[in-house]
Amino acid sequence: MPVTIYDVAKKAKVSIATVSRVINNSNVVTEKTRQQVEQAIQELNYAPNVIASALTKKSTLTLGLLIPDISNPFFSELARGVEDASNDFGFNIIICNTDYSLEKEATYTNLLRQKSVDGFIISTAYYNDENVINLLKENVPLVLLGRDIEDSRDYPIDVVGSDNVKGGYIATKHLIELGHEKIACLLGPRQIKVNLEREIGYLKALREAKIKVHDEIIAHGDFKLEFGYQKTIEILKGPIKPTAFFAANDLTALGVIKAVKSLGLSVPKDVSVIGYDNTILAEITDPSLTTINQQMRKMGYLATEMLIKRIKRERTPGKKIVLDVDLTVRDSTFKHI
Structure with a gap:
């Protein structure tokens, strides 16, 4: 049978209430009594019942x-x-x-x-x-x-x-400062507010620089590598050829890099890519990923x-x-x- 608080109290020669006080670190127990109870707990290999404790x-x-x-x-x-x-x-x-x-x-x-x-x-x-x-x-x-x-x-x-609006803004502004004007934006699910905020930052940077917004190269997906890969292939084969992609997370950005390479293009000389989050993946991918750092x-x-x-x-x-x-x-x- 499992050891109970009653067994501990009996071995330590104290009351059940005293054992409970020791378990819960009460300061009304003397050091000598605490040592007695802790020794009994150790010898009996007693594990306090967290659920039972929760009831009180x-x-x-x-x-x-x-x-x-x-x-x-x-x-x-x-x-x-x-x-x-x-x-x-x-x-x-x-x-x-x-x-x-x-x-x-x-x-x-x-x-x-x-x-x-x-x-x-x-x-x-x-x-x-x-x-x-x-x-x-x-x-x-x-x-x-x-x-x-x-x-x-x-x-x-x-x-x-x-600050997702700031994140989308400084990512896009970085690409604009590098001379890019056709900048694709790959976002996560529409129902998630952080995506709307990152898109707001992206659009703010474009409009501030008086760069035309192309709805055809803005897309929502599922924050996964496969979405970044498939959507990049689709966009690069379309009528508007972006020279840069802003991806709303690092996994999507990795999908972008994979797609660009599969089309025989170079990252970053032909297409620049920026991600979001600064996960461990950003450091180990080839080329290493420029990204927005979140804490x-x-x-x-x-x-x-x-x-x-x-x-x-x-x-x-x-x-x-x-x-x-x-x-x-x-x-x-x-x-x-």
Whole structure:
């Protein structure tokens, strides 16, 4: 039979309440008693029942993290930041991969609520996400990470993200300063607000430079390499031949590079490519990728810290943190002659 708190109390010759105080680091226990209990715990190899503890504390010390694509290094970096903060604050993480599906998102939020998680960190939200709205209505602690929604129905909401309008702007401006005028723009799903913001930055830079906007070379996809590859082939075989591509994430940018090479062209001499996120892929691809740097781990850490403070009632919801972005220039962009 598994060892219980009763067995520990009996061996240490103390009350069950005293064992509980030691487990929960109460300062009302003497050092001698603490050592007795800790020795009994060690000798019996006792593991406290977190779920049972949660029934009295109303906490499982567990958070749910919803991300759309764990294979994307951007979300892996966010998750690492979340995990680092969770460890620092004594919480556990359950990670769910939604594949950009609102149905899967709803399934996982319902499942995690049945498991009594203390709160949610959500990196999957669409700009009109009803799943998020429903959680807000029920006052479930949550933080949106790297995402925002357009309408929170006047419920206060916590968000940690980065300046996506600036990111789209400085990426496009860099290409313009290199002499490019026909600049394609490959974005992620239309329903995700960060894409709309990056597109706003892209368009702002073009209009500021009085460069014509070609809708034919602006496209939305799924943030994956295959989309970047297929759409680049399609665009380069079309009537407008861009000399540069701005991709809204690094995976898409890698697809662009692959497509350009497959057509017998050179990156960056024939076509310049700039990505977004500054994941590990940006450094190891050939040529190395010029990209917009996001503070991914910091975003994950801050979101987790915010959520835990909310759970502990150390703060009220309604805070938005927007981290700065900057340009990392590598070998995939080149002056257009």
